[in-house]
Amino acid sequence: MKKRNVKSIQGRQVVPNPIGPECIRVTKVYDWVVLTNRDRNKVQIPEECFAAIEDARHEGNTITATCSEVVGTRSCDFIGAIPADIPGVPGAQIVSLAFHVHIRVQFFCNGEPLPGCNFVVPVSFMDEVILCFPEGTEINCNIFDVQCTVVLNQMLGDMVVLDVTMCKDVQVEAEVKLEVEAKFCGPRPVIPIEEDGFVCPTPRFPQQCPTFFPTDNCQCQGAADFGGTASIFVTELGTVTAATTGRLDLSALVCDQCTLAGSRIQVTYIDTLGPTPIGTPDDELDQSFTFTANEFLQPPPCSGDATTRTLTASGNGVITPAGGAPENASFTLTITENDVNPLLNTASLNINGVTTLVMITLTEAINPDLEVDVGVCDRFPTD
Incomplete structure (x- = not known):
């Protein structure tokens, strides 16, 4: 299966270069x-x-x-x-x-x-x-x-x-003075020579202001890409939820290289209209829309087991239904990758707008053009 552009966190070197505890002045x-x-x-x-x-x-x-x-x-x-x-x-x-x-x-x-x-x-x-x-x-x-x-x-x-x-x-x-894992460190204890002397106190460094700098690193990263025919659910205000089939283009990249900046979700759906009921204007049946994410919340760590990893991301964006005005919307994206059976790879996206609700569920078994990749972020490995 072709992988998307989610780069490995750890480099691979020919000569072993294990991370060890070091104290540096910076x-x-x-x-x-x-x-x-x-x-x-x-x-x-x-x-x-x-x-x-x-x-x-x-x-x-x-x-x-x-x-x-x-x-x-x-x-x-x-x-x-x-x-x-x-x-x-x-x-x-x-x-x-x-x-x-x-x-x-x-x-x-x-x-x-x-x-x-x-x-x-x-x-x-x-x-x-x-x-x-x-x-x-x-x-x-x-x-x-x-x-x-x-x-x-x-x-x-x-x-x-x-x-x-x-x-x-x-x-x-x-x-x-910091450890390479980015923790404060202090001087080692003085080795006594013969007689006890004055022991200097451990220096104290200013504490970091929490909440707004530096930003947290992601613990899970993932990507999904699909382009082709798909059946999805689109609900407009005052209508009954029904499946519609059309051309779906979905591209998602979350926490690439474990950094939330640069994350994106872009969706374009072009409805394939069926027979129009008598007396119903065509534009009321057109369920085409576009969606662009513009705010991502910090996702939780990957869930799953040794062979399966799942990324769940949420945030806000803008959905524009066919013939309608852009409206603010929240979203939840879930991507699952299975190392043993790629047919179990899935990507789902729920979009909740003011007047439009969208539910997209893709599986590689039903949608063979689906490509997903989910990886655990491990910036400071202990092994």
Whole structure:
């Protein structure tokens, strides 16, 4: 059976390289965000430059301008922090930061530099961001990209407008000692020489803010893929549930490489209409729809035994019935892989929308085009 793109968690090496207990000193990341600012700043044009611009314009010349970052002028300042009263997010703080950069502005007349029109101006942004910032940690922030454009059509007297975009990286860090399995570790006991001495206490590291960083790794991953004719159940508000047969395309990938990010479910169903009852509009019988998942909850560990593994995933998405408006929906996906008998491989998807309910059940015995793969995530094996 062809496998889908669910990659193995553990690499395979020719030379044995077993994992053993090690204690390392590292910089631990307690929280990490990327911020983007874009703003238009009015800056003063030097008097000599402004006079040269006015003279050139009166003579009918074309004035252009450029702006660019001055290399080596990026800086970030930590201003302060106050507790953030956010339900369900203990330990969070509102952190104030100031970002600075110098911008070089240059004016040109018919493509040639104007005398006295090459000058540098400071540009700053203030940001407030919610971070996990426990006592004992430090803020490490930097600017990793700056873009600038001169807005010449918005010159206000001797002022020119700069359109500046600044991309920033903010991390909360502390130097800690960790085991390779990502647990805090402490120093070994002192080996006494002859006489007892003062014993230093075990150092304590800042505790991680729970609930929002880092995100949990999945314990089970899986994929399902089907394209072909299938019978499913579609119930619309006010109608009786009945099986319908049509073209079904289903693609699902959950926790690829044990990370919830990148998970996806996409379903397209095209109804094959039968005879239309007298007096019933055709569009009322069309049970075609599309569904896209946009939120995944952390799935539980794989269930099953030595030969069978089952992944159960749930979350939310958007279902769009034929001729109807998109509506929010919840879903439950179940994928089962059997190593001994592939005909027992199954994939089922239940979608609960506001007006539309869908039940899809596929088995490789009935739907030979079905392909499934389910694997246990084992990031830190003990063997």
